[in-house]
Amino acid sequence: MDVHGLTPDRQLNLVDFPVGADLFLLVKNALQRMEQGQLLEVIGSGIEIKDDLRSWCRLNRHSLVMAMDAGDHYRFLIRNNPVKALEQPDWGIKLPLRKDGRLDIRDWFQGRVGELREQAPAYVGFVPRGAVAEPGVPDFGFSLNQKDDVWSNNLLDLYEQAKEKQWNATTDIAWDELPELPEEMEWAVCQIMTFLAENEYSALYIPAKFMARINPHYIEALMYLSTLIQDESRHIEAFTKRALAGGGGLQYSSALTERSLHSLFIQEDYFKSSFLLHVLGEGTFLDLLTFIEEHAPDPVTRQIVTLAKIDEGRHVAYGIGHVRHIIETHPGMVQALVDAANERNEYLGAADAGENSHLMEALAILAGGGRTPEQLKTGFERVRRLKDVMYEHRVQRLLQIGLTPDIAAAISKTHTPNFM
Amino acid sequence: MEGSSPNVMPTQRNALMIGAVAYDPKVIPIWDIIRDYYNRNGFPIDYVLFSNYEAQVESLLNGFIDIAWNTNVAYVRIQRLLEGKAKALAMRDTDIGFTSKIIARTDKGIASLADLKGKRLALGSADSGQAAILPYHYVKASGVDPETDLTLLRYNLDVGKHGDTGTSELEVVRALKQGEADAGAIGESTWIRLLEQGQVNTDEIRAIWTSPGYSHCNFTALPEFDDEKARRFADLLFAMDPTEPEIRKMMEMEGLNEWVSPEGAGLEGYRVLFEAMADQKL
Numbered sequence: 001m002d003v004h005g006l007t008p009d010r011q012l013n014l015v016d017f018p019v020g021a022d023l024f025l026l027v028k029n030a031l032q033r034m035e036q037g038q039l040l041e042v043i044g045s046g047i048e049i050k051d052d053l054r055s056w057c058r059l060n061r062h063s064l065v066m067a068m069d070a071g072d073h074y075r076f077l078i079r080n081n082p083v084k085a086l087e088q089p090d091w092g093i094k095l096p097l098r099k100d101g102r103l104d105i106r107d108w109f110q111g112r113v114g115e116l117r118e119q120a121p122a123y124v125g126f127v128p129r130g131a132v133a134e135p136g137v138p139d140f141g142f143s144l145n146q147k148d149d150v151w152s153n154n155l156l157d158l159y160e161q162a163k164e165k166q167w168n169a170t171t172d173i174a175w176d177e178l179p180e181l182p183e184e185m186e187w188a189v190c191q192i193m194t195f196l197a198e199n200e201y202s203a204l205y206i207p208a209k210f211m212a213r214i215n216p217h218y219i220e221a222l223m224y225l226s227t228l229i230q231d232e233s234r235h236i237e238a239f240t241k242r243a244l245a246g247g248g249g250l251q252y253s254s255a256l257t258e259r260s261l262h263s264l265f266i267q268e269d270y271f272k273s274s275f276l277l278h279v280l281g282e283g284t285f286l287d288l289l290t291f292i293e294e295h296a297p298d299p300v301t302r303q304i305v306t307l308a309k310i311d312e313g314r315h316v317a318y319g320i321g322h323v324r325h326i327i328e329t330h331p332g333m334v335q336a337l338v339d340a341a342n343e344r345n346e347y348l349g350a351a352d353a354g355e356n357s358h359l360m361e362a363l364a365i366l367a368g369g370g371r372t373p374e375q376l377k378t379g380f381e382r383v384r385r386l387k388d389v390m391y392e393h394r395v396q397r398l399l400q401i402g403l404t405p406d407i408a409a410a411i412s413k414t415h416t417p418n419f420m
Numbered sequence: 421m422e423g424s425s426p427n428v429m430p431t432q433r434n435a436l437m438i439g440a441v442a443y444d445p446k447v448i449p450i451w452d453i454i455r456d457y458y459n460r461n462g463f464p465i466d467y468v469l470f471s472n473y474e475a476q477v478e479s480l481l482n483g484f485i486d487i488a489w490n491t492n493v494a495y496v497r498i499q500r501l502l503e504g505k506a507k508a509l510a511m512r513d514t515d516i517g518f519t520s521k522i523i524a525r526t527d528k529g530i531a532s533l534a535d536l537k538g539k540r541l542a543l544g545s546a547d548s549g550q551a552a553i554l555p556y557h558y559v560k561a562s563g564v565d566p567e568t569d570l571t572l573l574r575y576n577l578d579v580g581k582h583g584d585t586g587t588s589e590l591e592v593v594r595a596l597k598q599g600e601a602d603a604g605a606i607g608e609s610t611w612i613r614l615l616e617q618g619q620v621n622t623d624e625i626r627a628i629w630t631s632p633g634y635s636h637c638n639f640t641a642l643p644e645f646d647d648e649k650a651r652r653f654a655d656l657l658f659a660m661d662p663t664e665p666e667i668r669k670m671m672e673m674e675g676l677n678e679w680v681s682p683e684g685a686g687l688e689g690y691r692v693l694f695e696a697m698a699d700q701k702l
C-alpha cells in the first residue's frame with residue numbers, strides 16, 4: 001500500500017506482539033533480509049510501541065519514518081539503513097536428481113554453493129559455502145586456504161565411490177572361515193598384520209592432523225578425507241582382528257618402521273605430505289597388499305587385503321590427482337617433491353635404522369609357503385621381485401604426476417625400505 | 421640522576437595519548453583494538469585509563485593526555501572551564517539523538533509526566549546525564565517539581581563514571597520491579613537492551629515518556645590542539661570498516677555503528693545539558 005508516497009518493500013505483521021525480545025528479533029531479521037534504503041512496514045497493535053521502536057531503530061542506525069493510526073492497528077514504516085547491507089542468500093535453485101532418485105554431490109555446485117574460489121575468502125569460519133555471513137566472523141586461522149592446496153579433480157568422484165565401497169570389518173569378513181594354519185604360517189600372517197596395522201596408524205593420523213587446517217570453503221576435501229581416515233581406521237581394525245582371530249597375536253614392530261613413519265608424521269607441508277604419504281607410501285603399500293593377496297594362505301587374510309586394496313586405490317588416486325594438478329599449474333613445485341624425498345632420506349639416514357627383519361622373514365614364509373630352507377629361499381626370491389615391482393610402479397606413478405624419468409628414477413630408488 | 425629532567429614524560433610522546441575511563445573490563449580490548457588500528461595506519465596512539473571522569477578531565481586540562489573520550493557531563497564541565505573553546509572531534513552515531521525514558525509500573529496509573537505527582541521516582545547515579553541529570557531537568561521543565569511534587573529516590577552507584585556502567589539504571593529497574601519505586605529514569609540504550617534480552621515484562625513496566633534527543637559522548641581536545649592532527653584522528657575513526665572482524669567486535673562492545681562528526685546536530689545536542697547542569701548547580 002502507498003502511504004504519502006512511501007511504498008513499503010516488505011510487511012511484517014506483529015499484531016499483539018508486546019515490545020520486547022521477540023518483536024525486536026523479528027524486526028531485525030526482516031531488515032537484514034532487505035536492501036539498503038528499503039522500507040519495512042511493521043503492523044502492530046498499539047501506539048505504545050512507537051517510542052521504543054524508534055529508540056531501537058536509532059541505536060541500530062535504522063530510521064522510523066512514520067507511525068500511522070489505521071483504526072484497529074498501527075503501521076510503522078522503518079527505513080533499512082545498515083552501514084553495509086548483507087549479501088542475500090539464494091532461493092529457488094533446485095538440484096537435479098540422477099537416475100533412481102540419487103542426489104549426487106557432484107551436482108550441488110549451483111548458485112552460491114557453486115562459487116568455489118581459487119582463494120578461500122578470509123573470515124569464513126564455519127559458515128557453509130553459499131550461506132550469508134553476518135560480518136564479524138573471527139579469524140579461525142586456517143592455513144590451507146587455496147584450492148590448489150587440497151583439491152584434486154577426481155575428489156568428488158572418489159568421495160561418491162568411497163561412500164559406496166564402505167565395508168564392515170565386523171560383519172563383511174567371513175571370520176568363521178578362518179582355518180587353522182601351520183604355526184609358522186600363522187606367525188607370518190600375524191607379523192605381517194602387525195606391520196600393516198602399524199602403517200595404517202600413520203595413514204590415519206597424518207591426513208587427520210591436516211584436516212583442521214583446511215579452509216571450510218573446501219569442505220568437499222574434508223568430506224573426502226574423512227572417508228579416507230574412516231577407511232584407515234577400518235584397516236587398523238581388520239588387520240588387528242586378523243592377527244588376534246587365529247590365536248596368534250600382534251608381533252614385532254621395528255625401529256625402522258617407526259622412524260620411517262615418524263618422518264612422514266613430522267612433515268608439516270600438506271603438499272609434501274600428500275606426496276610422501278599417498279603417492280609414494282600408499283602407492284608402494286598397494287603393491288605390498290597385492291603380494292599378500294596373491295600369497296595369502298587363507299580366505300580371511302585374502303578377503304581383508306583385497307578389500308583394503310580397493311580403499312587404498314582411492315587414496316593413491318587422490319594423491320596422484322592432487323599432486324599432478326599442482327605440478328601442472330606450478331612446475332616449479334617439482335623441486336619441493338625432490339626436497340621432500342631428500343629430507344626424509346636424510347632423516348632416515350642419520351641413524352642406523354636397522355631393518356624390518358621380522359617382517360622380511362614373515363613375507364618370505366608367506367611367499368615361499370612355509371619355513372623349510374627351500375621354501376624360505378623361494379620366498380626371499382619372491383620378496384626381492386616384489387621390491388623390483390614396487391620400484392617400477394613407483395616410477396610409473398611419479399611419471400603420472402608429471403615428473404621426468406630421471407627424477408622419477410632418483411626418487412623411487414631412494415624410497416624407504418619400510419615401503420611406506 | 422645526571423642529565424635527566426623531571427619535565428620529561430616517561431611515555432613515547434610521538435604517540436598521541438588518549439584518555440578513557442575504565443568503567444568495565446571490556447574497555448581494555450576496545451582500546452587495544454583502536455590503538456592497533458591507528459598504529460597500523462601509521463598514526464601512533466596510546467591510551468590511558470582513568471578510574472573516574474574528574475581525573476580524566478584534569479589530565480586533559482594539564483596536558484597529560486591529548487584527547488579524552490568523554491561523557492556529555494565531562495564535556496560540559498570542560499567547556500565551562502574553557503569558555504566553550506574545547507574541540508569535539510568525533511562521536512558515535514548513537515551519541516546523537518540519545519534519549520532518556522521515564523519508565524513506570526503499569527499498576528500505578530502513570531501515563532504521562534504529570535502523573536508522576538505524588539509518586540516515587542527513582543533516579544540513577546547523580547553524575548549520570550541519562551539516568552539522573554537530564555530526566556530531572558525534563559520532569560522539572562514539564563511542570564512537575566522533583567523536589568516538592570514527588571518523592572525522589574536516588575540510586576548512586578559507581579559515582580565518578582557518569583553512568584557508564586549502567587548499574588544504577590539496573591537498580592532503578594530493580595526498584596520498580598520490587599515495588600520500591602513507582603517510576604524511574606533510564607537511558608534508552610540500557611532500556612532497549614533490557615527489552616531485547618527479555619529482562620523486562622512490558623505488562624508490568626513500560627516506558628511512558630521519551631525525552632527529546634540530546635548528545636552523549638565525544639572525543640574532546642583542548643582549544644590549542646593541532647587542527648591537522650585532529651583532522652587525521654577523526655578521519656581514521658570515520659574510515660573504520662565495520663565488516664572487519666576486530667573493528668566490528670570493538671564497535672559492538674562500544675555500542676556504535678559508525679563514527680560521525682559532531683558538527684551540527686551533535687554539538688547542538690549538548691545545549692540542554694549545559695542548561696540542566698547550570699540549573700542543578702552541578
Ligand SMILES: [Fe+2]
Binds near residue numbers: 200231235308
Ligand atoms: Fe589403509
Ligand SMILES: [Fe+2]
Binds near residue numbers: 311315
Ligand atoms: Fe590409505
